Amino acid sequence: LPATSAIEENAAAGVSVYTFNVTVSPMSSEGVAIPPTIVNSNPLTEAFDIEPKGDLEFSVVTTGNPVLDYETMPKSFDLQIFVEDTTGRTDLSVLTVQIKDQNERPVFRGNLAIQRMNGGMFKDTKTNSLLSSFQYSLLPKSVPFFISESGAIFSTKVFDYEKDPHCYFLNITATDPDGLNSTKTVNVNIININDERPYFTTEQRIYRIPEEQRLGTIVANITAKDADDEDSPSRLFYSIQSSDRYFSINPSTGVLQVTGRIDRESHPLRLHPNISAIVRVEDSPSGGHYSEMEITIIIEDINDNPPECNTSANENTTAGTFLLDLRNYCIDNDVDPSNNQFTFTGLSGFGSNNFALESTASGRLLVTESVDLENPANPGVEVYSLTVRVQDIASPHYTSKYPFYTFDIFMCCNIGSIIGRVNARDDDWPPSVITYSIVAGGGTRDYTNIFWISPTKGDVRILARLDYETTQKHIFTVQASDQEKTATVTVNVLEVNDEEPVCSPNFYSFQIPVNLAVGTNINGFRIECQDRDSDPRSFRYFIDAGNVNNHFTFSPSAGSNTSRLILASRFDYESGLDTNWIYRLRVYITDDNLVSARDKTTHLVKTGTVTLSIRVIPNPTTVIATTPGFTVVTKRENIYSESAWYVPFVITLGGLLLLGLLGYLGFLLATWVRSRCPPAGKAGSTPL
Known part of the structure; x- marks a missing residue:
């Protein structure tokens, strides 16, 4: 190395590309430490590997992954081979591998190569260009497809998934000018799309059930089908579109069940015993096709109430x-x-x-x-x-067959008051002594026992304060011990006005400009009041203190539980009409309770309070017209608050005592002078 080698395309794995030897230093007795390794390739590929042939002989071979394709891969690869001996000496050399083209059969490309629905193109492997001279044929002839001269496959009809076959097998044969051909079987699957609306198969639209059915009772079994999903009926979803408190439907099965108490005697069923519901079936949880139908459930009366x-x-x-x-x-x-x-x-x-x-x-x-x-x-x-x-x-x-006792009392009755009496008698002779006891009811979450009954007389007393806003009616059972006869006692708590209005906010502080326009809602302020025992129309608003010169008012002043603070008149500091720059308003909110009070002549009035602190900010840009001359401004300020009245009183009293003491001393001085100084002109007098 370095060297150049060549190999034909599509070579199988393990084919030798090039063989080389490694020479090591005489001082490296143990041979190589790192055997020859392909550390890099240009272009990058894993199509080659190095295998040992002997002690220091190695061979570059193909891996088959990827397969070397002349038409789709680079025509040449530079493999960088690295080796190191035991002494640390290294070498890096390059082996250039060239890919040689060979004549092949026609090859299907694109989707057709992996047997999917869409057909592909053919290519001439020698020239790597598409040729129109290829001849294509398609079998069988009975399928609704044809292939063009360019190799494109077309359908000859519009397919209907619900009527036509779902799959077609096409045998495509391509022949090149040299007579070489290739055949591929194409599996064309017709894909179903959601183009059909589901439809109800349940024909019944009117159902009858008795009232007071237990929860979970099945009323109807609604069924539907969808031509798109004949093989998957579970893909339909059922729902009730109208708001119904009595029934629900299983979204998967369409079973309509009772989910609420059905009382034929209560409204609105007492007047209209027919319940209508709109049932919808969808072929997708959202955005799919759907159908609706209206069903009617007639509630039949049963004899479930005693006279x-x-x-x-x-x-x-x-x-x-x-x-x-x-x-x-x-x-x-x-x-x-x-x-x-x-x-x-x-x-x-x-x-x-x-x-x-x-x-x-x-x-x-x-x-x-x-x-x-x-x-x-x-x-x-x-x-x-x-x-x-x-x-x-x-x-x-x-x-x-049992008696009833009803007592009406006001909730302000004193604890221990007798509110009524229960009577029972014994038909035996001689009659037994009857004792009374409360065996059920008569308590709340806060008090276990609100009522007490005299064991011998049957007098009923209250043991705790009754609150109309919490409980308007107490029902308890009294038992007469002789024959264990029972009677139901109902105590109706009558409403009185014992709750005061609670307003928010109850304290607020803010600033306003001196030139604020009359009628303005000051700083957008409003109060909202709540009263548990009064109608919102019963509230009235009064500014009790601090509203000097009546600059402020509330609107509305009555008839609402919400009111806004309004500037009723402008400020006038220039003429001296206004002198206060800080207004502390004390607001009273009363609940006349004229709407809800039962006795209009003796109704009680409760009062809530709100405190407002308002600071008027002078306008520094205001220019006041003046005439030549000067103005003397005298500022008088009471340095004592009203609560310190004793200060001027003590000073005045001390001044009076001091004046009296000085007068008494003057009187003593005059008396002494008179006794020491005789009148003038007397004989024997000594000169003063």
């Missing part, structure tokens, strides 16, 4: 009088007439001998004896608690 009654009678009613028609006071919440009809039987209870039912169907209650709460024949009787057995006509014949 309920609420009656009362006045005292001093004479015997034989028609008292009331129970049908006007008893209702069955079921909707269908077959489920909401009932009968009346079994009149009982304390004082039931004074009354009678006209018939089981009419429900007319008659008085058989005079009813007078003050009648001495009935001592201690405060309430007639009657029980009538009201039973459904339809199966399963629900029955109401």
Whole structure:
């Protein structure tokens, strides 16, 4: 080395390209430390490698990866070969390998070479140029394709994936001018595209289900198909487009299920028992083709509610009088007439001998004896608690036979107050002692027991403050211990105005220019107030203190829970009308509660407060017109605050005491002078 060698294209792996020897230094007894290695090639390639032939004989061979192709690869490669002996001596020489061309059969190029759908071009390997003299043939003749003189493959029809075969096999033969030919089998796959809309195969559009079905109950099994995906039905996606709180649909299977409670007696189902839902099927989660259909679910009524009654009678009613028609006071919440009809039987209870039912169907209650709460024949009787057995006509014949007690109280009642009484009696003889206890309810999250019942009298007392804003109704069950009879007690908490408005912000400080225009929302300031027991229209806003010369006001001043601070009049410091540069406003917010208060004459008013600090900034560019001469400006400032009233008082009192002391000393001096100095003109007087 250096040397030049040649090798034919398409040589197999392991073909020898060039053989050379390595000579080492006489001092290198152990031969080479690094055997000959191709450290670089130009152009870069891995098509060559070095194999040892003997002790110091080596051969450059082909690796077959990549295959040396005269038409697609460089025609020459410079291989840099490095070697080092054990003494550290090195050598680097170049072997130039030239690629020789050879005559080949026609070769398919492009996609056709790897048997894909698109056909390729042919080339003449000798001249490396496309020739129009190639002859092409295509078999079988029955396929809907043809090949042109240039080797391009064309279809002869528009394919429909849903009707035509999905695959075609084409045998393409190319022949060059020398008679050499090559044949390639091309597999043409027809690719399916999403051009069909899915369609529903479910024909049913109306479904009927009873109310109160358990969650998960299957209502319908919606099915659909897509001509694009006959082999993959799971690619369809189902959804409900209309907002429905009762049902949901499985997006993969189309199964429609109950997901919410269906109560035929509640609104809007009570008036409109038909539920409409728009079901959509899509062939892609987003952006695909879809179809929709409307289904209707009719909710059928079942007999799931017992009749309920609420009656009362006045005292001093004479015997034989028609008292009331129970049908006007008893209702069955079921909707269908077959489920909401009932009968009346079994009149009982304390004082039931004074009354009678006209018939089981009419429900007319008659008085058989005079009813007078003050009648001495009935001592201690405060309430007639009657029980009538009201039973459904339809199966399963629900029955109401237990009494109800309802107490209405204001939430401001004192703790320990008696709010009502529960009565029970024992039909045994001799009657047993009945004790009362609360067995269920009557508590909240904060208090385990809000109510207490007298074990012997049945008086119900409150043990904690009741809050209308937290709980408006308390329901608990009272048990009479003799026969373990129970009654439901409902305590309705009546609303009173006991919450004061809470405003944000409750303190705010800002500055405004002295020339701010009247009617401006000052600094965009507004307050927002909340009150848990008052309507937003009940708020009123008052500036109680600090609004000197009434420069500020709130708009609106009433009827909203949001109000803005407005400049009502301009500032006038030039004439001396205004002297304050800092205004500290104290704002009162009251909730008249005229909207929500039940008793308009005795309603309470609660007040919230907000403090505002406003500093007026003088305008330094303001020019005040003057006349020749001078102006004496006298500034008076009270150096004592109102809270230091005692300072001038002490000074004044001290001054008065000092004046009195000086007067007394003058009086003593005059008396002393008079006693020491006799009158003038007397004999024997001594000159002063």
